[in-house]
Amino acid sequence: MPTQQSILITGGAGFIGANLVRYLLEQGGYRITVFDNLSAGSKDNLQQAVADSQKKVSDTFFIEGDILDADRLTEAMRGHDRVIHLAAETQVRESIRNPRPHLEINAQGTLNVLEAARLAGVRGLLFASSNAAAGRQEPPVHEGIVPCPMSPYGAVKLYGEALCTAYYHSFGLPTAIFRFANVYGPYSLHKTSVVNRLFGRIYEGQPLEIFGDGLQTRDFIHARDVAQGLELALRQPLENDRVWGQIFQIATGVETTIRDIAGMILRLKDRNGSSLVFRPPVAGEVRRNVSDIAKARRVLGFEPRMKIHELLPSLWEWYRQSRERRPNPLTTAGD
Numbered sequence: 038m039p040t041q042q043s044i045l046i047t048g049g050a051g052f053i054g055a056n057l058v059r060y061l062l063e064q065g066g067y068r069i070t071v072f073d074n075l076s077a078g079s080k081d082n083l084q085q086a087v088a089d090s091q092k093k094v095s096d097t098f099f100i101e102g103d104i105l106d107a108d109r110l111t112e113a114m115r116g117h118d119r120v121i122h123l124a125a126e127t128q129v130r131e132s133i134r135n136p137r138p139h140l141e142i143n144a145q146g147t148l149n150v151l152e153a154a155r156l157a158g159v160r161g162l163l164f165a166s167s168n169a170a171a172g173r174q175e176p177p178v179h180e181g182i183v184p185c186p187m188s189p190y191g192a193v194k195l196y197g198e199a200l201c202t203a204y205y206h207s208f209g210l211p212t213a214i215f216r217f218a219n220v221y222g223p224y225s226l227h228k229t230s231v232v233n234r235l236f237g238r239i240y241e242g243q244p245l246e247i248f249g250d251g252l253q254t255r256d257f258i259h260a261r262d263v264a265q266g267l268e269l270a271l272r273q274p275l276e277n278d279r280v281w282g283q284i285f286q287i288a289t290g291v292e293t294t295i296r297d298i299a300g301m302i303l304r305l306k307d308r309n310g311s312s313l314v315f316r317p318p319v320a321g322e323v324r325r326n327v328s329d330i331a332k333a334r335r336v337l338g339f340e341p342r343m344k345i346h347e348l349l350p351s352l353w354e355w356y357r358q359s360r361e362r363r364p365n366p367l368t369t370a371g372d
């Protein structure tokens with residue numbers, strides 16, 4: 038690895054992006070450019086993450102731009118060693134409600150990112166995919182399953198994966214695909230993930246809503262562990278074909294019920310007197326979801342370190358303080 042790698046992160050002002058920028062600054066050795074159209078992320082988010090990294094010299098640059106603008110993207114990418122492609126429309130339900138714009142942005146956007154990376158001579162591209170690309174599966178889900186996406190969001194992630202593989206084999210652009218599980222963590226006020234929704238209910242003094250019996254399970258991974266997985270890939274030399282051209286699941290391998298999460302949140306000290314309320318199940322919802330992470334462990338040395346039951350109190354504190362600063366967060370980008 039050169040002494041300093043130059044990284045461009047599309048969507049770097051969003052939830053995972055801000056956590057990633059903080060992590061990379063803390064690790065040191067990275068000069069970072071964030072390329073984001075601020076449709077869901079914000080400069081505030083990014084600035085907070087940079088400040089929390091406690092680096093006096095941040096080595097972070099920001100370009101306001103859209104991944105649909107192919108020329109600007111190619112120009113921005115020049116001079117960068119590697120690219121991490123996070124920018125996307127991330128709302129699964131919106132992709133079902135109104136698929137065409139969602140598909141157009143994510144499909145065309147990912148094609149533009151790959152093409153720009155090829156033209157700019159980038160030497161490594163990491164693609165943020167999702168367990169939604171794998172879709173309906175018998176858990177634990179591994180990288181060898183036959184994908185069966187259940188939403189346009191999942192389908193277009195799978196298309197992005199296919200393009201990454203094609204660019205690796207057709208053009209020699211080193212690409213690696215990362216299927217994230219359910220990500221939680223700070224800098225996420227604009228998101229409507231399970232943890233944030235439950236936090237939001239407590240904050241507003243409302244009962245915590247559980248859809249169905251609450252025994253459906255998810256694999257919850259902290260954004261810092263996602264950043265760890267990506268950073269391990271950034272360290273890989275170009276000739277390592279156990280990494281480039283490959284898919285990795287980035288998760289914990291731990292199955293947690295929604296009811297457990299709600300119970301942990303209810304036990305938080307200042308929980309505003311909330312209780313649980315059960316609503317009818319959401320049609321088509323996956324019952325169990327947990328990922329096999331043996332490949333990421335073996336090949337990248339990935340090891341999730343953050344435990345949700347230990348972290349919820351400090352995350353709640355972060356959420357409470359952030360809501361005090363911003364009482365009506367945008368909730369345009371869920372998962």
Ligand SMILES: NC(=O)c1ccc[n+]([C@@H]2O[C@H](COP(=O)([O-])OP(=O)(O)OC[C@H]3O[C@@H](n4cnc5c(N)ncnc54)[C@H](O)[C@@H]3O)[C@@H](O)[C@H]2O)c1
Nearest residue numbers: 048050051052053074076077078103104124125167220370
């Ligand atoms: N959060 C999760 O649980 C999760 C799970 C699996 C996969 N992912 C994937 O990880 C990536 C990051 O997700 P996130 O949770 O941080 O979401 P996010 O919405 O917080 O971040 C996405 C960022 O992309 C930017 N963006 C959107 N459209 C753009 C465009 N056309 N041009 C430039 N920038 C654009 C947004 O402003 C935002 O900052 C996404 O690709 C998402 O699909 C997230």
